[in-house]
Amino acid sequence: MTINQSGWRPEAPVQGGPDAAPTYTGNKALMLEEPLLFEIGGSDRTGVDLPEAPKVKSRLGGLERLKPIELPGLTEPEAVRHYTRLSRQNYAIDLGLFPLGSCTMKHNPRLNEKMARLPGFADLHPLTPVDGTQGALALIHLVAEWLKTLTNMPGIAMSPKAGAHGELCGLLAIRAAHEAKGDARKIILVPESAHGTNPATAAFAGYAVKGIPATGDGRVDLEALKAALSPEVAGVMITNPNTCGLFERDMIAICEAVHGIGGYVYCDGANFNAIVGRVRPGDLGVDAMHINLHKTFSTPHGGGGPGSGPVVFSQALAPYAPLPFVEKHDDRYVLVEEETVAAEGHSDAFGRMVAFHGQMGMFVRAAAYMMSHGADGLKQVSEDAVLSANYILRSLEDTLDAPFAASGPCMHEAIFSDAGFAEGFSTLDVAKGLIDEGFHPMTMYFPLVVHGAMLIEPTETESKAALDQFIGALRHVAGKAKAGDAALKAAPVHAPRRRLDETAAARKPVLVWKEPVQARAAE
Amino acid sequence: MRYLPLQPADRQAMLGVIGAGSVDDLFVDVPAAARLSGPVPGLPMHQTEQQVERQLSQLARMNQAAGDQPFFLGAGAYRHHVPASVDHIIQRGEFLTSYTPYQPEIAQGTLQALFEFQTQVARLFGCDVANASMYDGSTACWEAIVMARRITRRGKAILSGGLHPHYVSVCTTMAKFTGDVLETSTPRLEGTAEMEMARLIAAIDSETSCVVVQNPGILGRVADLSELAEACHAKGALLIAVVTEPVSLGLIKSPGEMGADIVVGEGQSLGVGLNFGGPYVGLFACSDKHVRQMPGRLAGETVDADGQRGFVLTLSTREQHIRREKATSNICTNSGLCALAFTVHMTLLGEKGLRELAQLNHALAVEAADTLAKVPGVTVMDGAFFNEFTLTLPKEARPVVRHMAEKGVLGGVSLGRLYPGVKALENGLVVAVTETTTREDVAALAAALEEALA
Numbered sequence: 022m023t024i025n026q027s028g029w030r031p032e033a034p035v036q037g038g039p040d041a042a043p044t045y046t047g048n049k050a051l052m053l054e055e056p057l058l059f060e061i062g063g064s065d066r067t068g069v070d071l072p073e074a075p076k077v078k079s080r081l082g083g084l085e086r087l088k089p090i091e092l093p094g095l096t097e098p099e100a101v102r103h104y105t106r107l108s109r110q111n112y113a114i115d116l117g118l119f120p121l122g123s124c125t126m127k128h129n130p131r132l133n134e135k136m137a138r139l140p141g142f143a144d145l146h147p148l149t150p151v152d153g154t155q156g157a158l159a160l161i162h163l164v165a166e167w168l169k170t171l172t173n174m175p176g177i178a179m180s181p182k183a184g185a186h187g188e189l190c191g192l193l194a195i196r197a198a199h200e201a202k203g204d205a206r207k208i209i210l211v212p213e214s215a216h217g218t219n220p221a222t223a224a225f226a227g228y229a230v231k232g233i234p235a236t237g238d239g240r241v242d243l244e245a246l247k248a249a250l251s252p253e254v255a256g257v258m259i260t261n262p263n264t265c266g267l268f269e270r271d272m273i274a275i276c277e278a279v280h281g282i283g284g285y286v287y288c289d290g291a292n293f294n295a296i297v298g299r300v301r302p303g304d305l306g307v308d309a310m311h312i313n314l315h316k317t318f319s320t321p322h323g324g325g326g327p328g329s330g331p332v333v334f335s336q337a338l339a340p341y342a343p344l345p346f347v348e349k350h351d352d353r354y355v356l357v358e359e360e361t362v363a364a365e366g367h368s369d370a371f372g373r374m375v376a377f378h379g380q381m382g383m384f385v386r387a388a389a390y391m392m393s394h395g396a397d398g399l400k401q402v403s404e405d406a407v408l409s410a411n412y413i414l415r416s417l418e419d420t421l422d423a424p425f426a427a428s429g430p431c432m433h434e435a436i437f438s439d440a441g442f443a444e445g446f447s448t449l450d451v452a453k454g455l456i457d458e459g460f461h462p463m464t465m466y467f468p469l470v471v472h473g474a475m476l477i478e479p480t481e482t483e484s485k486a487a488l489d490q491f492i493g494a495l496r497h498v499a500g501k502a503k504a505g506d507a508a509l510k511a512a513p514v515h516a517p518r519r520r521l522d523e524t525a526a527a528r529k530p531v532l533v534w535k536e537p538v539q540a541r542a543a544e
Numbered sequence: 545m546r547y548l549p550l551q552p553a554d555r556q557a558m559l560g561v562i563g564a565g566s567v568d569d570l571f572v573d574v575p576a577a578a579r580l581s582g583p584v585p586g587l588p589m590h591q592t593e594q595q596v597e598r599q600l601s602q603l604a605r606m607n608q609a610a611g612d613q614p615f616f617l618g619a620g621a622y623r624h625h626v627p628a629s630v631d632h633i634i635q636r637g638e639f640l641t642s643y644t645p646y647q648p649e650i651a652q653g654t655l656q657a658l659f660e661f662q663t664q665v666a667r668l669f670g671c672d673v674a675n676a677s678m679y680d681g682s683t684a685c686w687e688a689i690v691m692a693r694r695i696t697r698r699g700k701a702i703l704s705g706g707l708h709p710h711y712v713s714v715c716t717t718m719a720k721f722t723g724d725v726l727e728t729s730t731p732r733l734e735g736t737a738e739m740e741m742a743r744l745i746a747a748i749d750s751e752t753s754c755v756v757v758q759n760p761g762i763l764g765r766v767a768d769l770s771e772l773a774e775a776c777h778a779k780g781a782l783l784i785a786v787v788t789e790p791v792s793l794g795l796i797k798s799p800g801e802m803g804a805d806i807v808v809g810e811g812q813s814l815g816v817g818l819n820f821g822g823p824y825v826g827l828f829a830c831s832d833k834h835v836r837q838m839p840g841r842l843a844g845e846t847v848d849a850d851g852q853r854g855f856v857l858t859l860s861t862r863e864q865h866i867r868r869e870k871a872t873s874n875i876c877t878n879s880g881l882c883a884l885a886f887t888v889h890m891t892l893l894g895e896k897g898l899r900e901l902a903q904l905n906h907a908l909a910v911e912a913a914d915t916l917a918k919v920p921g922v923t924v925m926d927g928a929f930f931n932e933f934t935l936t937l938p939k940e941a942r943p944v945v946r947h948m949a950e951k952g953v954l955g956g957v958s959l960g961r962l963y964p965g966v967k968a969l970e971n972g973l974v975v976a977v978t979e980t981t982t983r984e985d986v987a988a989l990a991a992a993l994e995e996a997l998a
Contacts, residue, residue: 094894323881372717377821
C-alpha cells in the first residue's frame, strides 16, 4: 500500500518556478520572511511578568532616565516566533557539512551543553569565596592538565577569551621574557600565509611585523627565515599545520634556528585539531601555542563566538604566564590572583588579560569532549579529520586545480585554486553555487598565497556519504565555472537572500535601525 | 566512538581512493622524532556519556551555586532571572552551530539578530552606533582606550578610582607593552561621586586622550557625568563610560545622554548568567563620527540582487582579515551567542520590562541598605546607588565574607579580595541586590553579619 493515496504522481514538470508564483506574504512555504524587532515590537509590550516594586524613596541622586529608551518588547510567544523564524535563515553544522577551512566546524556534542548548564558551573559567581568553588577550580585544573599533556608543554594560561586573544597572550609572554633579560626586541616574523590575526596581534602587542615568503610547495621558506633572523627578532609566529593545510616539515629546524638567535617560537594552534592526540607541539620545540577550544575541542561557534583560547608555554615562557591561574596544593585548589603572586613565587607573571578567570562555560564543554574521547578517541579524531581532507583532495584534484597536490598529503584541510575557471568566473561564484546545493561554502580567498583560494575542511564528524555528496556537488558546481555557465553568476537563487550588495553597505553604513522618515512625518 | 561517523570499511575505501596504505602514511611530513606510536601517554581512554556526566556532575556539586543560599555578590557580574525562552532560543542548532556570518545569504538569522543587538545597545547606552560585541567588559574597556588614542593622537588615559579593579588590571597590563600612560587610583570609602568627578576634572590636561569612568562605580556609586564630559571636551579629550550593570540603564540616565563619547560595558546581566566569570559579552558603542575607528565586527543593512533588504558584515576594512597589522584591533571571534542571549532577553523585557526590572532592583536594594544599616557597627556609604552599595564594617571584611559563606550566606564581595593590600579599603563589603533577592535573604544577611561581627 502506498502512503500517498491522493493518486498524484510527478510526471511532467510543472510550468513555472518559484518566481512564477509570487505569494501574498512574500513567504515561500517554510522559507519565512521576518521583519525587524523594531517593526513589530512595542515599548509597552513585554514578555516578562515582574512583581511590583516596593515603594521606596529613590536614591538615584536625581539621575532618573526620563526620555524614552525606545526599546520595543515582545510577549513570549511573539519573541519565540521572531527568533525561531530568524534561526531558520541560518546554515549550521546541525543542517549539513560546513567545510570552512581553518574554522573547524565539527559537530557540537549536546552532552557538552548539558554539562555547562549544571547550576554548580552556570550559576556560580566568579568571586565566590574559593572554598565554595573547589569543583570549578578542579575543572579548570583538569582542562589545563589535559592541554599540557596533549601538547607536552609545562605551562599554561587559561584566561584568554578566544584565539586572537590567546595569540596576544603568547606574544606578551615573549615580550615579558625578553624584557626580563633587558632585551627590547622589536620584530616578529610572520609567514605570508598567516591568518590576519597574526600580524594584527603582533602590532597590538607593540611589535613591528616582517613577512617571510613561502616556498613553491606551500611551506615556510627555511632559508628565507634564517636570513631574516637577527638579534632584533623577538620571535616568529607560525601556524602548524599551516593555512595551506600542510604540516611544516622543517618545524624542528625552524625552532632551533629561532632559538639560536635567542628568539621564541609562537605556534598558532588554530589547526591543532589535525594533529591532536598524535603529535605534541612541545616535541617540535614550540614555546607558546594557543588552542581554540571552539575548534579542536568542539565548543560551539555560536554564530561568531564565544571562543576560548588557552595558551600552553614551554619551560622558558611558563613563568611569564598571566594571572589568574589555578594550582593544586595537596587536595585543595588555589586560585592564584594578584595578592598571592609574590607569596607563590609567580612574580614574573606579566599581568591580567581579562576580568575574572576565563571562559568557564567553554572549559566545561571542552572537558566533556576530552573525557568522552579519551587519548584513544582524540587520536582517532585527528586521523579521521586528515583522512577526510585527503579524500576530498584526491577526489577533486582531477576537477579543480590543487596547487600543492604534489607537496605530500594534506592535513585537516584541502586547498584548491581558481585556475581553469572560464573567463569572468571566480571562487565566489563557486561558493554561491554551493549554497544552492545546500552546503555552506568553503573558506574563500584565504590564504592569500593561493589565487582564488578555496580552503576545504570537512572535519572528522562527517560520514563518507556526506563527503561523497559534497564532492559530487562541488564537482558539479566547479564544472559550471569551468564551462562558463552564466546561470552560476546568479547563484544563489534558492537561499533566503540572493547575493547581497556589500559595497553599498560599506559606502553608506546603516548599523542601527532608525524609524523611516515618512512614518515619523505622518505622526 | 559515538561522535565519529566513519566506519572501518569507510576508512579502507577512502584510503584506497587516496592511494595510501594506512593512515600513518598521511602523517609522513611530521618529523619522525615527534611521531607518537600510540595514544598520548598519561591520559584516560574514551568514556560513555553517562560516565562523563557522572564525573562532571560531581565537580559541579562541589560548588556553592548562587541559587542555593542567600546571595549578594556583584562587582561586575550579576545574578538576574533569565526567562526560560532565552536559553531555548540560543540552543537552537541554527544559532548554536553556525559560524561568523561570512556568507550572508545563508546567515541572515545571525546578521539580523546582530543588527537588532547593535540597535538595542546603542539605544540603551544613548549612542549612535554599537558593534556586534567584544569578549567582555574588561577587554572592551582597553579597546576603547586604544581607540581614543587613535582619535586624539594622545597617549595618556585617566582611569577613575571607581573602575573595576580587574578592568584597571587588564588596562595596565596592556599599557605596559604598548607604552600608553595610565593614571590610576583606588576608590575611597569616605569619598563621594562628586569628589571623584572633581578630582578627574582637575587631572585632565593637554596630553589626556580620555577619562575612563565606570557608572555605577565599583562601590555602587552613581554619578552625573555631564560636567566631566564637558571638561573632557574642553581639553580635546574623550569621555569613556563603562557600564558593568546594564540593567541600571532602565532607571538612570544613559552615559551617552550625559556626554560620553564611547560607552563600553559588560552585558552579562542580560541573558548570559554568571558562569564563574565567562563567557560574557562586551558591549561597545560610540558616535557616528568615530565608527571607522571602532574595533570589532559590525552588521549593516543592504539589499540583495532582487532589491530585498538584507544584512551583511560591513566596514571590514577596519579588521584584521583585511587590514592585517594595520587593523583597529586583532579581535576575530567575539561573543556572538551571548550577544544573541542579551538581545532575546532585552526583547522579552522591552522598555516596559526593563524599566520595571530596574525599579525593582533599586527598590529592593534601598530596602536592603536600610535593613543592613541597622546592624550594629555597620555603615552604608553615602550618596546615590542603583542595585549595589558598599558597607563599611568595623573589621576586615574578607574573613567576615568567608565566615558567612561557611554559614550558608554569600554576603557580598569584600574589597580586600578586589584590592589586596589596600589597608584603607579592607573593611569594605560590596553588596548587590537584584530581583532574585528576597526579604528573607536580606534578613539572613543581616543576621549573618551581626553574628560575624559580634
